[in-house]
Amino acid sequence: MITAIVGITFVVSYFIPHFPFNRMDAWFADWFSIIQACAIVLGALNLLKLSAQKVIGKKKDWGYALVIILSFALITIVGLSEGSDYRDPGTGFDWLYVNMFIPLSATMFSILAFFVASASYRAFRARNFEATLLLIAAFFVMIGRVPVGDVITGFMPEGWRLSDLANWIMDYPQTAGQRAIMIGIGLGVVSTSLRVILGIERAHIGSGE
Amino acid sequence: MTTKAKELIAVAAILIFSLIFYLGKTFGWEPTEFSTAVSLLVVILLLASLLWILVLTLQGKLIGRRVVFLYVGIAVAMPLFMKLSQEMPVSPAVQGVYDAVTELEPGSKVLIACDYDPPTAPELQPMAETFIRICFQRDLKIIIMGIWPQGPQQANLALEKILAEPDIAAKNLQYGIDYVNLGFQAGNEFVIQRMGGSFKSMFRTDYGGIPYDELPLVRNVKNFSNIDYCFNLSSGFPGTVEWVQIAVDRYDVELGAGNTAVQAPTVYPYLSSGQLTGLLGGMSGAAEFERAADARVKGTKYMLSQSVSHIVVIAFVLIGNVAFIMSGRKSALKG
Amino acid sequence: MEAAFEHFRLWLAAFLTLGIFSFLYKDNPWYKLSEAIFVGISAGYWFVVLFWDNFFGKFWVGAGDYTMQWLASVFTGGESPSAEGVDLMLWIGAILGFLMLLRLIPKIGWLSRWPLAFIVGATAGLWLINYIASNVMVQVQATMVPLFSTVFGAGFDAGSGVIIGGLVIFLGTFSGLVYFFFSKAHTGAFGTTARVGVFFLMITFGASFGYTVMSRMSLLIGRIDYLLGDWLGMIK
Numbered sequence: 001m002i003t004a005i006v007g008i009t010f011v012v013s014y015f016i017p018h019f020p021f022n023r024m025d026a027w028f029a030d031w032f033s034i035i036q037a038c039a040i041v042l043g044a045l046n047l048l049k050l051s052a053q054k055v056i057g058k059k060k061d062w063g064y065a066l067v068i069i070l071s072f073a074l075i076t077i078v079g080l081s082e083g084s085d086y087r088d089p090g091t092g093f094d095w096l097y098v099n100m101f102i103p104l105s106a107t108m109f110s111i112l113a114f115f116v117a118s119a120s121y122r123a124f125r126a127r128n129f130e131a132t133l134l135l136i137a138a139f140f141v142m143i144g145r146v147p148v149g150d151v152i153t154g155f156m157p158e159g160w161r162l163s164d165l166a167n168w169i170m171d172y173p174q175t176a177g178q179r180a181i182m183i184g185i186g187l188g189v190v191s192t193s194l195r196v197i198l199g200i201e202r203a204h205i206g207s208g209e
Numbered sequence: 210m211t212t213k214a215k216e217l218i219a220v221a222a223i224l225i226f227s228l229i230f231y232l233g234k235t236f237g238w239e240p241t242e243f244s245t246a247v248s249l250l251v252v253i254l255l256l257a258s259l260l261w262i263l264v265l266t267l268q269g270k271l272i273g274r275r276v277v278f279l280y281v282g283i284a285v286a287m288p289l290f291m292k293l294s295q296e297m298p299v300s301p302a303v304q305g306v307y308d309a310v311t312e313l314e315p316g317s318k319v320l321i322a323c324d325y326d327p328p329t330a331p332e333l334q335p336m337a338e339t340f341i342r343i344c345f346q347r348d349l350k351i352i353i354m355g356i357w358p359q360g361p362q363q364a365n366l367a368l369e370k371i372l373a374e375p376d377i378a379a380k381n382l383q384y385g386i387d388y389v390n391l392g393f394q395a396g397n398e399f400v401i402q403r404m405g406g407s408f409k410s411m412f413r414t415d416y417g418g419i420p421y422d423e424l425p426l427v428r429n430v431k432n433f434s435n436i437d438y439c440f441n442l443s444s445g446f447p448g449t450v451e452w453v454q455i456a457v458d459r460y461d462v463e464l465g466a467g468n469t470a471v472q473a474p475t476v477y478p479y480l481s482s483g484q485l486t487g488l489l490g491g492m493s494g495a496a497e498f499e500r501a502a503d504a505r506v507k508g509t510k511y512m513l514s515q516s517v518s519h520i521v522v523i524a525f526v527l528i529g530n531v532a533f534i535m536s537g538r539k540s541a542l543k544g
Numbered sequence: 545m546e547a548a549f550e551h552f553r554l555w556l557a558a559f560l561t562l563g564i565f566s567f568l569y570k571d572n573p574w575y576k577l578s579e580a581i582f583v584g585i586s587a588g589y590w591f592v593v594l595f596w597d598n599f600f601g602k603f604w605v606g607a608g609d610y611t612m613q614w615l616a617s618v619f620t621g622g623e624s625p626s627a628e629g630v631d632l633m634l635w636i637g638a639i640l641g642f643l644m645l646l647r648l649i650p651k652i653g654w655l656s657r658w659p660l661a662f663i664v665g666a667t668a669g670l671w672l673i674n675y676i677a678s679n680v681m682v683q684v685q686a687t688m689v690p691l692f693s694t695v696f697g698a699g700f701d702a703g704s705g706v707i708i709g710g711l712v713i714f715l716g717t718f719s720g721l722v723y724f725f726f727s728k729a730h731t732g733a734f735g736t737t738a739r740v741g742v743f744f745l746m747i748t749f750g751a752s753f754g755y756t757v758m759s760r761m762s763l764l765i766g767r768i769d770y771l772l773g774d775w776l777g778m779i780k
Contacts, residue, residue: 002658002661002662002665003661003662003664003665003668004665005665006661006662006665006666006669007665007666007668007669007672008669009669010666010669010670010672010673011669011672011673014459014673022406025402025406026403026406026407026410027633027636027637028399028662028666029396029399029400029402029403029411029666030403030410030411030602030606030631030633030634030637031633031634031636031637031640031662032396032399032637032662032663032666033394033395033396033399033400033403033411033598033602033637034395034598034599034602034603034634034637034638034640034641035637035640035641035644035659035662035663036395036396036397036399036663037395037396037594037598037599037641038640038641038642038644038645038659039641039644039659039663040395040590040594041590041591041594041645042644042645042647042648043587043590044587044588044590044591045645045648046648047583047587048587049648061576064576064577064579064580065580067577067580067581067584068580068581068583068584068587069584070584071580071581071583071584071585071588072584072585072587072588072591073584073588074584074585074588075584075585075588075589075592076588076591076592079588079589079591079592079593079595079596080592080595083418084414084417084418084596084600084601085416085417085418086592086596087361087362087365087416087417088417089365089369093592094362095553096585097359097362097589098366099553099556099557100556100557100560100581100585101327101359101585101586101589102327102330102557103557103558103560103561103767103770104560104561104564104578104581104582104585105326105327105328105582105586106327106328106330106331106561106763106766106767107560107561107564107565107767108328108564108579108582109328109329109763110328110760110763110764110766110767111564111565111567111568111764112760112763113281113285113518113760113761113763113764114277114278114281114282114568114764116522116756116757116760117277117278117280117281117521117522117525117757118274118277118278120522120525120526120529120757121272121277121525121526121528121529122529123529124526124529124530125529125530125533126530126533126534130742130743130746131746133743133746133747133750134746134747134749134750134753135526135530135750136750137746137747137748137749137750137751137754138526138750138751138753138754138757139523139526139750139754140754141750141751141754141755142519142522142523142754142757142758143519143520143523145491145493145519145754145755145758146297146493146512146515146516146519146758147295147296147297147512147513147516148295148516148517148519148520150296150297150298151295161298163297163298163300167300167301167302168709169747169751170302170474170477170751171477171480171481171709172709172712172713172716173712173716173744173747173748174474174477174747174748174751174752175477175478175480175481175713175716176687176712176713176714176715176716176717176720176744176748177716177720177744177745177747177748177749178474178475178477178478178748179478179683179686179687179713179716179717179720180716180717180718180719180720180721180723180724180741180744180745181720181745181748182475182478182679182683183679183680183683183684183717183721184720184721184724185675185679186675186676186678186679186680186683187680189671189672189675189679190672190675190676190680192668193668193669193671193672193675194668194672196664196665196668197665197668197669197672204660204661204664205657205660205661205664206657216569223562227558227775227776230776230777230778231554231555231775231776231777233777234776234777234778235551238777240773240777240778240779240780241778241779242779242780275568275569278568281761281764282768285761285764285765285768286768286772289765289768289769289772289773289779290778290779328763329759329763330766331762331763331765331766331767331769332759332762332763358589358590358593358594358597359589392597392601393593393597394597394598394601394602395594395597395598398670398674399666399670402670409629410606410631411602412601413601413602413605413606413629414601414605418596418600418601420605422629451674453678454674454675454677454678454679455674457678458674458677458678458682469759470755470756470758470759470762471752471755471756471759473755474748474751474752474755475752478683478686479678481686481713482682482683482685482686483686484678484682490755491755491758491759491762492758492759492762492765493758511762511765511766511769514761514765514768515758515761515762515765518761518764518765519757519758519761522757522761
């Protein structure tokens with residue numbers, strides 16, 4: 001029932017943005033914000049709980065679980081003790097962000113570059129016409145989106161260089177394909193949302209199959 | 210020699226190498242910059258070695274995973290030492306953002322929604338810096354917020370850098386009057402939805418805990434109707450899609466976006482439908498934006514590495530496919 | 545002292561960066577240590593930001609602080625605090641949020657279903673409208689546009705590029721949607737249209753792959769720039 005009331009309120013407030021629906025819409029948005037924050041905190045606390053269990057039980061790699069707890073404690077203590085301006089330049093929290101969080105998170109994602117290249121060598125094959133089309137589109141976009149593309153086709157008149165071809169692919173066939181996917185997903189979201197609001201889909205509260 | 214010993218020697222070698230260069234930097238060594246001739250030589254050597262890999266692959270000798278990794282590393286690192294000039298045209302999508310922001314009257318209020326984190330900063334941080342620089346140069350007022358927690362902090366790093374530039378520093382811009390950072394709020398797209406009714410209800414204090422009403426710049430900003438232009442820097446969900454769906458389509462906000470290259474293709478339909486005024490896609494978008502603004506810094510500097518790394522990936526795709534075709538389209542490369 | 549701290553800062557960031565990169569060789573203790581620090585720091589970062597920006601900046605400033613002052617005034621007989629800008633309805637959000645945290649206690653964890661039901665309902669309600677309006681209606685409208693304007697004037701363009709582009713968008717979107725329609729067998733004219741749709745989708749995926757390569761390389765460039773520039777000072 002909670003799901004239905006909240007869902008219907010958001011739908012109705014779009015068409016009737018007046019009292020009481022506009023008020024309810026605003027309240028619900030505020031509550032959502034707080035609940036989501038709690039949900040994320042729940043995730044963090046759960047991580048701590050699991051790590052603590054690992055350390056207490058001296059399970060495999062418990063030392064790394066201890067590092068997780070200590071790192072969490074370090075940034076939390078520093079952040080909470082510095083007051084509401086904890087992120088200002090020069091604070092301990094900002095120092096941890098710049099010198100630990102940024103290098104770790106940025107590098108973690110940057111190593112994907114190596115795997116993309118390796119996969120290109122081993123798995124990206126022109127097995128049939130469709131795959132060849134994919135490969136050709138990827139080739140022109142990759143070469144056309146960087147300056148070297150126009151260096152290679154510098155002798156061509158403006159409007160006919162590789163960057164123009166890449167722009168054309170992005171603006172027309174690529175946009176058409178993306179739009180088909182977008183409309184398809186849109187219709188899927190609408191039908192799923194309706195099922196959820198009408199109570200046909202109830203798996204999220206554990207009472208559906 | 211055991212593998213472990215070899216590994217220890219490798220780590221020690223990296224440490225010694227790093228120490229030498231670090232000490233060199235500390236004692237005033239100048240950064241290395243390849244001349245044009247050396248730069249071209251490096252590129253030619255790289256291409257020649259790729260040809261050699263092609264020959265090896267055709268002979269059925271596959272190169273290992275780590276060799277591919279090494280090539281990627283070289284393709285990215287070497288161009289950073291080079292100084293080859295390169296021009297790239299500004300695409301209409303990028304020009305759209307530039308035109309929209311430069312057509313604003315001085316004093317106009319611009320909302321910058323920073324929905325990204327450090328992993329995507331190499332792409333989005335140069336966009337943020339260039340956009341902020343343009344705003345300050347044109348005396349536009351900036352309101353920063355984010356629905357990604359790291360976004361407003363990244364924006365602060367950009368602000369710090371731009372405010373230190375001599376021409377901007379000379380303007381003596383004041384926090385709270387010329388720019389404001391409202392910080393982060395949880396709630397994904399519901400934050401945007403709530404801002405449509407009231408900014409203050411969502412951001413009761415700014416980034417540093419100052420109450421909303423004590424900030425002269427935003428005191429009279431009730432909702433999106435008081436915002437002249439919005440620029441969203443996005444690296445995923447929630448991001449540009451949500452800003453288009455709510456801010457643009459419900460509250461008629463004029464929106465431009467800067468996206469990671471992974472996300473950019475998915476928002477192109479919004480560009481052709483007019484829901485976005487312009488789009489900066491990935492690092493090339495950042496470099497084009499810098500060119501449009503005549504401020505060639507980080508994005509432009511990185512483009513040579515981007516070019517060479519693309520060539521290397523294309524080369525690996527071609528090598529793999531040539532071997533595949535030569536083998537009668539039967540065998541896949543393994544190993 | 546400040547200089548020593550600066551050296552430490554640079555070496556710490558480099559140590560962590562190389563630790564993550566070491567995974568490219570193989571899984572090893574240096575990587576595992578860096579990974580554990582990353583997980584702990586990330587979780588702590590979220591915790592602190594949410595505490596200050598959401599619990600304090602939103603709930604405490606909006607309702608919690610007023611409530612505490614009001615309670616104090618009731619018990620001490622003092623003056624009631626000003627209720628300007630206060631939104632006591634935030635308490636309901638806070639209570640629902642608290643119920644969500646009860647998931648940590650298995651015996652009463654079922655109470656977290658209420659906030660969960662709220663989150664799912666709110667998302668379904670908002671998405672239903674957003675997706676049908678922005679991702680379906682507007683997109684369909686933008687697909688079926690005149691090939692060129694019927695009114696001459698500023699911006700008028702009836703060049704072959706515009707006409708062909710408009711046709712490509714229409715054909716690609718329509719045939720792509722036909723491909724996604726699985727309730728009818730892909731045979732005959734329907735099947736041919738679906739096949740054309742597949743071609744457009746392949747071009748789309750190819751372009752996305754190209755952009756993904758660009759993105760991944762950009763992230764790596766950023767880190768290499770740190771190591772060679774900020775840390776070792778080898779490049780400008």
